[in-house]
Amino acid sequence: MANAIVVGSGIGGLGVAIRLAAKGYQVDVFEASDRLGGKLNELRMEGFRFDAGPSLFTLPGSVDELFALCGEDPRQHFHYQKLEVVCQYFYDDGTRLSAFQAPERFAAELERALGEPRANVLKFLRHSQELFELTSELFIFSSVHKLSSFMSKNALKAGMHFGKIDAFKTMDEANRKFFSKPKTVQLFNRYATYNGSNPFKAPGTLNVIPHLEHNVGGFFPRGGMYDITRVLVALAERQGVRFHASTPVRQIRTQGQRVAGVRLDDRFVPADLVVSDVDIVPTYQMLEGHSLPQQFLKQERSTSALIFYWGVNRQFPELELHNILFSNNYEREFEALFDDKKLYHDPTVYIFISAKLVPADAPEGCENWFTMINVPENVGQDWDSIIRNARLYILRKIKKALGVDLTGHIVAEDILDPRLIEKRTSSYHGSLYGPSSNSKFSAFNRHANFKSDLAGMYFTGGSVHPGGGIPLCLSSAKIVASLVDPPGRQG
Numbered sequence: 001m002a003n004a005i006v007v008g009s010g011i012g013g014l015g016v017a018i019r020l021a022a023k024g025y026q027v028d029v030f031e032a033s034d035r036l037g038g039k040l041n042e043l044r045m046e047g048f049r050f051d052a053g054p055s056l057f058t059l060p061g062s063v064d065e066l067f068a069l070c071g072e073d074p075r076q077h078f079h080y081q082k083l084e085v086v087c088q089y090f091y092d093d094g095t096r097l098s099a100f101q102a103p104e105r106f107a108a109e110l111e112r113a114l115g116e117p118r119a120n121v122l123k124f125l126r127h128s129q130e131l132f133e134l135t136s137e138l139f140i141f142s143s144v145h146k147l148s149s150f151m152s153k154n155a156l157k158a159g160m161h162f163g164k165i166d167a168f169k170t171m172d173e174a175n176r177k178f179f180s181k182p183k184t185v186q187l188f189n190r191y192a193t194y195n196g197s198n199p200f201k202a203p204g205t206l207n208v209i210p211h212l213e214h215n216v217g218g219f220f221p222r223g224g225m226y227d228i229t230r231v232l233v234a235l236a237e238r239q240g241v242r243f244h245a246s247t248p249v250r251q252i253r254t255q256g257q258r259v260a261g262v263r264l265d266d267r268f269v270p271a272d273l274v275v276s277d278v279d280i281v282p283t284y285q286m287l288e289g290h291s292l293p294q295q296f297l298k299q300e301r302s303t304s305a306l307i308f309y310w311g312v313n314r315q316f317p318e319l320e321l322h323n324i325l326f327s328n329n330y331e332r333e334f335e336a337l338f339d340d341k342k343l344y345h346d347p348t349v350y351i352f353i354s355a356k357l358v359p360a361d362a363p364e365g366c367e368n369w370f371t372m373i374n375v376p377e378n379v380g381q382d383w384d385s386i387i388r389n390a391r392l393y394i395l396r397k398i399k400k401a402l403g404v405d406l407t408g409h410i411v412a413e414d415i416l417d418p419r420l421i422e423k424r425t426s427s428y429h430g431s432l433y434g435p436s437s438n439s440k441f442s443a444f445n446r447h448a449n450f451k452s453d454l455a456g457m458y459f460t461g462g463s464v465h466p467g468g469g470i471p472l473c474l475s476s477a478k479i480v481a482s483l484v485d486p487p488g489r490q491g
């Protein structure tokens with residue numbers, strides 16, 4: 001039986017393992033950590049449970065699809081709900097608003113709270129949908145590194161309407177044209193952070209992202225985000241995939257123009273195919289006889305994160321599942337993140353409380369606060385001192401927004417910083433989403449999902465095409481599977 005090896009069990013690795021098993025390959029997944037799931041993981045302490053990494057869940061169909069592919073009904077295994085409020089926003093001057101998912105209700109709320117004419121919001125959301133329809137097939141669901149992708153009907157449509165996709169405006173410039181109020185611009189600029197980019201540099205094409213939350217919907221799994229890892233590992237095992245935790249791959253071996261297998265600490269495992277779900281930089285460090293072209297090493301990386309997982313001994317009815325306390329100077333915050341590689345003294349604070357929907361995640365009367373700020377990629381900053389300052393800045397911001405000094409209410413704490421993200425998942429510089437999308441051509445600049453000079457070698461996950469985030473990683477897995485011939489026919 002032809003066999004495939006997947007290196008790393010992040011969401012991209014899980015997706016590709018399931019797809020290749022469904023295609024008829026014997027699949028082994030080697031994972032360096034003692035836990036499966038990569039960034040999509042959980043942590044438990046003192047009666048609290050936290051989703052450790054991703055918290056925003058869009059396009060759940062990309063998970064459901066994997067069950068359908070294996071002939072199973074996703075609703076027998078995986079449950080999620082659509083959010084009525086996708087985020088609760090708090091501005092520095094005390095303005096508060098609820099971002100309802102439903103476009104009409106959201107538009108009415110922006111008119112009430114910010115004075116933004118509702119017609120502007122509805123027009124923008126229609127534009128966002130149009131962007132998705134014009135760009136997704138080519139840039140998200142196909143390989144932009146195959147000529148055939150540009151011959152499709154969808155590619156021709158995207159080409160014909162190129163002027164409409166705002167590739168030559170920044171996201172901020174595009175949003176200023178749509179909206180009359182700076183606070184609305186700030187709210188929609190925030191979507192650049194969904195792939196770790198800078199709205200003052202990233203192309204307006206990224207305005208496709210609000211379509212996912214407001215037209216399609218934001219969702220949340222019944223038991224929290226880690227359900228996604230749990231159900232996909234179980235599905236993969238039912239397909240015969242073998243997982244090997246605490247088993248780092250040390251080298252991807254090659255023979256001439258073909259991949260040969262992987263070297264573990266104690267043995268060599270031959271393979272017909274190898275798919276790496278590890279960041280592209282460390283992947284090449286493992287790849288025998290090949291080095292990463294300079295253009296990829298030089299790419300600007302997306303932001304990293306600093307997270308305080310706080311067990312809090314009281315509840316806050318004014319907070320939702322997802323909450324944002326905005327910085328008073330967004331432009332300066334992004335300059336600090338990307339140009340200075342520093343912490344900004346008034347950072348935007350994101351608070352995610354899964355216990356709002358999963359009561360078992362916190363003891364009675366308590367809440368589990370995943371409190372995160374965006375921070376620069378790790379280029380050797382003094383993170384201990386940054387963490388000390390960030391804690392003060394965050395607590396100050398919470399006090400201003402909610403009128404509560406949280407310090408005395410924190411009964412459990414753990415911290416994740418860029419050094420740990422890099423150490424635990426091998427993400428180069430601790431970036432959450434691989435290279436940033438801060439240039440017009442970023443969609444074309446990511447590494448391909450295959451290697452044209454090395455048969456049998458493929459790449460999935462957040463650092464390669466089409467990018468980071470759960471749906472895009474799952475799309476990279478789908479693209480890889482579409483490029484692989486069924487067993488017996490591989491070249």
Ligand SMILES: Cc1cc2nc3c(=O)[nH]c(=O)nc-3n(C[C@H](O)[C@H](O)[C@H](O)COP(=O)(O)OP(=O)(O)OC[C@H]3O[C@@H](n4cnc5c(N)ncnc54)[C@H](O)[C@@H]3O)c2cc1C
Nearest residue numbers: 008010011012032038039054055056249461462468469470
């Ligand atoms: C704090 C945080 C918040 C985020 N928020 C969101 C969000 O809200 N929504 C969203 O969609 N996305 C979010 N993301 C991004 C999302 O988590 C990632 O894009 C995605 O999970 C990356 O998956 P991946 O397939 O690239 O693999 P990764 O999760 O990066 O996993 C790679 C795996 O490879 C393993 N590995 C590394 N080297 C080796 C080796 N030599 N041998 C064997 N195994 C190895 C690692 O241990 C790891 O398990 C967030 C990420 C973080 C960290």
